[in-house]
Amino acid sequence: MIPVTHATGRYAVHAEALAEAPRRLREAGLAPGLALVVTDTTVAGLYLDALADVLRADGWQPVPVVVPPGEGSKSLDTFAVVCDAALAAGADRRTPVLALGGGVVGDLGGFVAATVLRGLPLVHLPTTILAQVDSAIGGKTGVNTARGKNLVGAFYPPLFVLADPATLATLPEREVRSGLAEVVKHALLAGGDLFETLEMGWERLGDADMLAAVVREAAAVKARVVSADERESGARAFLNLGHTFGHALEAAAGYGTLTHGEAVAVGLRAALHLSASLAAGADAGGTLPHPFARMDALAARLAPPPVPDGVTDEAALAAMGLDKKRDRGGLRFVILDDLGAPRLAAGVPEALVRAAWRYARRVAG
Amino acid sequence: MIPVTHATGRYAVHAEALAEAPRRLREAGLAPGLALVVTDTTVAGLYLDALADVLRADGWQPVPVVVPPGEGSKSLDTFAVVCDAALAAGADRRTPVLALGGGVVGDLGGFVAATVLRGLPLVHLPTTILAQVDSAIGGKTGVNTARGKNLVGAFYPPLFVLADPATLATLPEREVRSGLAEVVKHALLAGGDLFETLEMGWERLGDADMLAAVVREAAAVKARVVSADERESGARAFLNLGHTFGHALEAAAGYGTLTHGEAVAVGLRAALHLSASLAAGADAGGTLPHPFARMDALAARLAPPPVPDGVTDEAALAAMGLDKKRDRGGLRFVILDDLGAPRLAAGVPEALVRAAWRYARRVAG
Numbered sequence: 001m002i003p004v005t006h007a008t009g010r011y012a013v014h015a016e017a018l019a020e021a022p023r024r025l026r027e028a029g030l031a032p033g034l035a036l037v038v039t040d041t042t043v044a045g046l047y048l049d050a051l052a053d054v055l056r057a058d059g060w061q062p063v064p065v066v067v068p069p070g071e072g073s074k075s076l077d078t079f080a081v082v083c084d085a086a087l088a089a090g091a092d093r094r095t096p097v098l099a100l101g102g103g104v105v106g107d108l109g110g111f112v113a114a115t116v117l118r119g120l121p122l123v124h125l126p127t128t129i130l131a132q133v134d135s136a137i138g139g140k141t142g143v144n145t146a147r148g149k150n151l152v153g154a155f156y157p158p159l160f161v162l163a164d165p166a167t168l169a170t171l172p173e174r175e176v177r178s179g180l181a182e183v184v185k186h187a188l189l190a191g192g193d194l195f196e197t198l199e200m201g202w203e204r205l206g207d208a209d210m211l212a213a214v215v216r217e218a219a220a221v222k223a224r225v226v227s228a229d230e231r232e233s234g235a236r237a238f239l240n241l242g243h244t245f246g247h248a249l250e251a252a253a254g255y256g257t258l259t260h261g262e263a264v265a266v267g268l269r270a271a272l273h274l275s276a277s278l279a280a281g282a283d284a285g286g287t288l289p290h291p292f293a294r295m296d297a298l299a300a301r302l303a304p305p306p307v308p309d310g311v312t313d314e315a316a317l318a319a320m321g322l323d324k325k326r327d328r329g330g331l332r333f334v335i336l337d338d339l340g341a342p343r344l345a346a347g348v349p350e351a352l353v354r355a356a357w358r359y360a361r362r363v364a365g
Numbered sequence: 366m367i368p369v370t371h372a373t374g375r376y377a378v379h380a381e382a383l384a385e386a387p388r389r390l391r392e393a394g395l396a397p398g399l400a401l402v403v404t405d406t407t408v409a410g411l412y413l414d415a416l417a418d419v420l421r422a423d424g425w426q427p428v429p430v431v432v433p434p435g436e437g438s439k440s441l442d443t444f445a446v447v448c449d450a451a452l453a454a455g456a457d458r459r460t461p462v463l464a465l466g467g468g469v470v471g472d473l474g475g476f477v478a479a480t481v482l483r484g485l486p487l488v489h490l491p492t493t494i495l496a497q498v499d500s501a502i503g504g505k506t507g508v509n510t511a512r513g514k515n516l517v518g519a520f521y522p523p524l525f526v527l528a529d530p531a532t533l534a535t536l537p538e539r540e541v542r543s544g545l546a547e548v549v550k551h552a553l554l555a556g557g558d559l560f561e562t563l564e565m566g567w568e569r570l571g572d573a574d575m576l577a578a579v580v581r582e583a584a585a586v587k588a589r590v591v592s593a594d595e596r597e598s599g600a601r602a603f604l605n606l607g608h609t610f611g612h613a614l615e616a617a618a619g620y621g622t623l624t625h626g627e628a629v630a631v632g633l634r635a636a637l638h639l640s641a642s643l644a645a646g647a648d649a650g651g652t653l654p655h656p657f658a659r660m661d662a663l664a665a666r667l668a669p670p671p672v673p674d675g676v677t678d679e680a681a682l683a684a685m686g687l688d689k690k691r692d693r694g695g696l697r698f699v700i701l702d703d704l705g706a707p708r709l710a711a712g713v714p715e716a717l718v719r720a721a722w723r724y725a726r727r728v729a730g
Contacts, residue, residue, distance in 0.1 A: 076441070076444075076445045076448070079441075080441045080510075083441070083510065083516075083517050084510060084511070084512065087510060087512045087513075087516055088512065114519065115480075115507075115517045115518060115519055116516065116517055117516060118505065118507060118515075118518045118519055118520055119519070119520070140483065142480075142483060145445075145448065145449060145452060146449070147449065147452045147453065148452075150483075151448075151452055151481065151482060152448050152480045152481055152482075153480060153483045154479065154480055154483055154484070154519060155483055155484070
């Protein structure tokens with residue numbers, strides 16, 4: 001069990017079978033009754049029946065609310081539809097929302113839980129690497145708008161997170177690779193065992209136990225960071241490593257073209273190039289110096305697809321200016337002074353940002 | 366200054382001129398920049414220019430977001446429109462949302478502030494009695510859905526509330542009368558000076574200073590109750606006095622037919638009849654006994670219009686079952702054992718509920 005501690009409460013991340021969900025609900029003080037299960041059609045096909053069965057066996061009446069898979073469901077329109085489904089089912093203030101799925105389902109279901117009747121109990125049941133190590137931990141919920149990602153939402157901690165490692169076995173290869181981008185990001189931020197395990201054991205990540213161990217350790221990194229800083233006033237911002245570039249690329253390519261993880265994989269390499277440039281005081285060029293080369297070598301294992309030809313350098317750089325992490329003082333970047341040593345850099349020369357982007361684009365794919 | 370203290374923070378309710386808003390913003394630690402002013406067309410015509418002028422004089426760039434007046438704007442559709450307007454204007458996490466208007470604008474603008482970029486600073490500038498004594502105090506924000514009122518929202522405290530008594534002078538007669546329903550409700554809950562002032566001075570409420578004093582005292586009652594109980598686990602539920610009946614009537618009549626305050630005025634009389642019945646152990650009949658008669662006499666001063674003929678008793682009673690305050694143990698009612706002595710009654714016999722409703726219907730209008 002990995003504890004997460006916020007000013008607004010405490011919750012646990014359990015790495016165990018979905019079948020334990022009813023026991024955890026009881027432990028959390030909920031009496032069986034109506035339970036909303038927000039999920040998508042893909043995950044519903046794999047795990048909904050089994051989850052509904054164990055819930056019913058414990059006296060719950062599960063009501064599935066199934067949305068289409070993909071980022072398109074993280075919208076205010078789908079939010080309204082799911083809110084209405086929750087109310088139509090007869091939810092009261094003690095009705096839990098179980099978000100069964102990846103990041104989209106967790107963010108959408110979490111925002112519904114945060115707002116229907118001004119707050120229902122929320123349980124995250126993440127079924128992807130991305131969700132298990134990142135999006136289900138930390139209390140961020142929300143949806144996208146036409147103007148960008150995650151622009152409308154709420155901080156809303158779950159009662160608990162139950163991450164079943166067995167669900168990772170059904171992930172498509174592309175989804176595994178995408179999820180590993182956040183695992184690598186956490187390894188770069190934390191250094192230590194996680195980084196070395198990935199560096200030495202990358203080829204063995206196909207083994208379920210090995211993958212589960214890495215995912216658990218990456219989740220613990222996220223839990224430690226958000227426990228120290230729920231509202232992103234300090235250390236939590238470090239979790240945006242690679243994301244200023246990544247979000248810009250994702251937007252410029254058109255949402256759905258690259259996965260979030262693929263865009264972050266490119267973004268991490270840009271962030272590492274920028275880190276090396278700032279350490280050296282000049283464009284780091286085409287080969288990064290120590291200690292950035294070692295970190296960049298791990299990020300390279302993510303092997304994202306090439307940046308689409310249609311994404312011009314200017315479009316990607318322009319998209320950064322629209323990223324919500326912009327500040328009145330100009331763009332801020334999370335960089336690394338060393339492995340495990342992130343910091344926020346402000347007032348970065350534009351030439352270095354451009355060089356970092358060109359490097360990441362060249363080495364991707 | 367009336368203080369409000371929540372687990373999530375502390376804020377003040379200032380009864381002073383709108384022109385003081387820029388000073389209060391600075392006091393709250395905000396540096397001039399973009400400021401969103403959410404309001405409706407009616408209030409915009411009266412106060413927007415003056416507010417924008419004092420903001421600009423202090424270095425702010427006010428961006429008005431003007432919605433149609435009335436309950437129809439408290440919808441997920443309008444919520445999406447206002448979120449988009451906030452983002453289109455270039456809001457960042459330090460951009461305040463100033464909600465200038467009545468309850469609809471406060472609840473809608475508050476929910477936008479709670480969710481855009483997962484939380485912008487919120488300032489309530491209530492311009493109606495209802496908003497100054499009730500909806501702007503206590504951190505509840507939200508919108509209606511087709512299934513009922515306030516079904517989607519968030520608890521989100523403002524930085525401060527600035528209630529300008531001068532704005533009450535421009536309220537239409539019907540709006541004044543509606544707002545006084547919540548004032549009377551607070552007087553019934555608190556007893557003491559407020560009750561006696563209203564009882565003895567009802568005819569002098571047309572005097573601006575008298576009205577301002579009563580409004581300030583009623584706001585203080587609300588502030589005390591919500592300070593003790595932000596999340597409605599205890600005493601805050603008492604604020605629903607008259608509202609189980611009132612919400613049902615409002616819904617059964619069709620939103621917009623009766624104002625919220627008119628429906629609450631009828632609901633208060635039903636709640637007083639129910640209180641008397643429960644005290645006596647039987648239907649209180651057509652004339653209430655001591656001490657309920659005195660309270661009922663004050664509530665009668667609100668003189669709401671008759672319940673529309675189209676609202677059948679069965680429709681009104683059925684609408685109660687859909688009220689979100691329902692509990693797994695059946696409908697709960699806030700009743701009064703005496704002036705200033707509310708409590709929650711559960712398992713109330715249906716016959717007494719029916720008798721209370723028939724009484725309120727008969728004496729209304």
